[in-house]
Every structure is written in C-alpha cells, then in structure tokens.
Amino acid sequence: MSNEEDLPEIEEPSQDVAENPPGDEPIPEAGPPVIEDEGVPPAEEDVREDDEDLRREVNRLSRRGFLSLAAAAGAGFASWKLLRTRTPEDGVAWPFRRGLEVNESLARAYFSPNRLSPQFRSSDVTKSRINGRIGLKSEIDPAAWRLRIEGTAVPVSLTLDDLRQFPRRTMTTELRCIEGWSIIVQWSGVRLADVMEKFPPLHPPSYVSVETPDRAYYVGLDLASALHPQSLLAFEMNGSPLAPLHGAPLRLAIPVKYGIKNIKRIGTIRFTNIRPPDFWGERGYDWYAGH
C-alpha cells in the first residue's frame, strides 16, 4: 500500500445493488447518508462495492489521520519541552512567568477596593497555625522596635503606641495559605491606607515593599492591594497581642493576598515605583499572589 497516492482517486463506483453479506442480516441499514466533510476524499460514493477499494481508502485515510495525529503529538510534545526548558526567571521558566504576569494584569484591571474579603463572626475563629519563621529567627527587643517608613519626604520612625493613635480596626477574615489551607482569624490594627495618608509618599508610588527588620523576609505589594480597606497593620490576633511567632510586634493582615504576603514582624515599609522583590516571588511563585 505504498503508492496508491499515485492512483486515480478510486474508480467510479457502479452505484448498483449492494451485494452486502447475503447472510442472515435482515435489518436494512437506514438510508446511509454519508456526510461530506473537510475535503477528505471526494466521497461521492457512499457505498463502496469493492472491499479492496474500501480497504485502500481506509488505509489512505488512516495514514493521513494517524500521521496528522502523530505530527500534532510531536509538535505538542516539542512545544512542551521548549516551554519547560526556557531560562528560569525568578524560579520558573520565563514563558510561565509571562503567563503569571498576564494573569496579574487581568487581576489588577478587575480589582476593586470595594470588594471585600468575607467577614466572619468572632465565634468563627479557627485554631491558629504557625507556618513560616523566616525573618523571625533573631531576638528583638519590643521596646526598641520601631516601624520605619521610607519613601516619604523624611524617613518616619514609629513606635507601636504611635500606631495606636490611628483608628483601630478589627476584622475577622479568612487567611488563605498558598499551600491550600485556610483559617479564620480575627485581626486588630490600623489601616495601612490610614498610615499612608498621614505619612504620604514623596512620589506617587506604584508599589509598597514591606520587610522584616533583618530583611530576611520581604514582600512586594501593588499599591491598590496595599490601600485596600482590609489591609491592616495588625498588632492583635484573636483578641490578644501578637505572639512572637505570629509576628509581634506588628504584622500585615492582607486578606486580598495569599498568606505569604501577610508578613510577620514588620521592620520597614517603603513606597517605591520599582517593583519590589518578593521572597516567594523570587522562588517560583506568582509575584502578585492576589485574591
């Protein structure tokens, strides 16, 4: 069956009686409407009298069909290999990094500060969970601790009592870890937006960077998420001052982001126009990580 291609397309079938198996098959085929399609054989002939012709036609179609499928499979596999082996950018092959960025731009275009993370009752609070100690390894002296704010006209340094002068906000929201689990936590603190209003950035920023005092952990936020009314600088959790492993003295509670952005033990907040580095964003995760 090598070169039927050369043959003329198949002899005109003599459209006469079907000499189908004469046997005991009384059920007549309902009218055999063979539908034409995408320029596969000129199928004027619905019924192929000659088994040999039929066999050849099937072979021709099969060769064409299976070769197309194999070619598509090969192309698909090659594309997959190509995508996977591109130079990693922040821990993930760059085409997938571009993909995350496209998703980010869509999410940022759709984002609205009026859409809130659902609020729960205090009685809905679930058992707390410690997940992540990066940036918490050194001892800190709570009395000596200050929140530094950079990117303002003059650098700001605040104590916890200074922060308590802002309107106190309490919210009971879901903290969703990028691993997949979620817990309900009650946070008390002040809005990052209120603090930014009091200490305005020198230049209108696009981003906010938040870092632990030792700079071991750091998160980058887009401005809209930082200004969201539920983005709190929290000093209390479930009705008590923050425990050290929950980020004492001050942490970020930001339910429009995955847990990874809810940075504990804040040392510095910086307003910037350069997309700030993000600890997990540098390790293959979505920089935006937004909900």
Added chain:
Amino acid sequence: MKLEKKHPLAIRWFHWINFPLLALMVWSGILIYWAYPAYIKLDQGTWRALKVNNRLAEGMALHFFFMWLFAGNGVLYVLYTLFSGEWRELVPRRDSLREAWQVLLHDLRIRKEPLPPRKFNGAQRIAYTAVIVMGLGSLITGLAIYKPVQFAWLTALLGGYAGARLLHFWLTVGYCAFFLVHVAQVVRAGWNNFRAMVIGYEVTK
C-alpha cells in the same frame, strides 16, 4: 461494507487537543494538591515515588498557564457543537436515561439484546454532556478559589473557599473516573471505533 462519516474534523481536533491539556491540568493540580492533601492522603514515600513532591510553585505556574488553553479549547468545542448542530447527537434526550441503563446492563453482560445502532447511545450522551458540565464546573470552582475576594459571591455560592476547593478536587477525580471508563469502553468497542476518532470514518456493514 462501506465507509461512514462519524466524527467531524473539528471535534477530532478538540478531542485530541483536550487530552494532553486535561492531563497537564490534572498533573499540575496534583503538584498543587501535594502542599495540602486534605481529601485523599498519601504517605510521603508515594508522593516522592510519583515525583510530585515539593513542586507547588511549578504546579501553580503551569496550572495558571494551561488553564487558558484548556478553557479555550473547551469553549470552542461547545461553540462548534452548537453552531454545527452536533449537539443534537450529544445532548441527552428524554429516553437517554432509560437507554443508559440498558447500555449498562448490556456492558455488564446482564442483558443480551444489542445496543441501538446510533452514533451515541444514551450512556454516551449522558457521559459526554456530563463531562462538559464538569469542565464548566472546574472553571467556576477554579475561579472561586483563584480569586476568592474579587469573586467572593461565587465562592460563597460554592460553599466558601474550602468548599469550592473540595468541589474542584472531586471534579478532577471525576475526570479520572471518566477517563478510565472511556478508555475501557474504547478498548471494548474495538479498533474501527477508535480509528474513527482519528480518521473521521468508520467502516460499517
């Protein structure tokens, strides 16, 4: 014997493109699921043997990339079936449930009568429509856990964040079950039937 047109070219492409895309979505989903395997638990040795451990970031990057292709292929398929009229062959009819029961009895060798000689029997109509509805379900539950604040209403409708994640998971288990039954049925139905999904034509008596 004659050659009879069975599957239009477009449907064959949608079908074969969907196969690797769904496989990638399931596999990258497993990479994500590993990080918090809440519903079906495996021991760490099994995860390691399957090489799906400690690959959460990779899984998410792949999942959120191929989701577009998976959704796009599915949407185009649905549009094609609508505009071509193929949906008439695929959507369950009034008698499909009864017929599906007969098909089940037949396949379990309980019932001897032959199956109706139609393109898709009732069981197939139900299965092929259900899997499309499941696909839509995966997109919706996926969106609910991807953006649970921007689409908080949707997440709430699906039983909250954890509820939507659970649904998303079980839909995936559903695809795997569909796949197993589908492949088993294709093997049973034989080469001529399988070949029709590649070349479009089936040899009929």
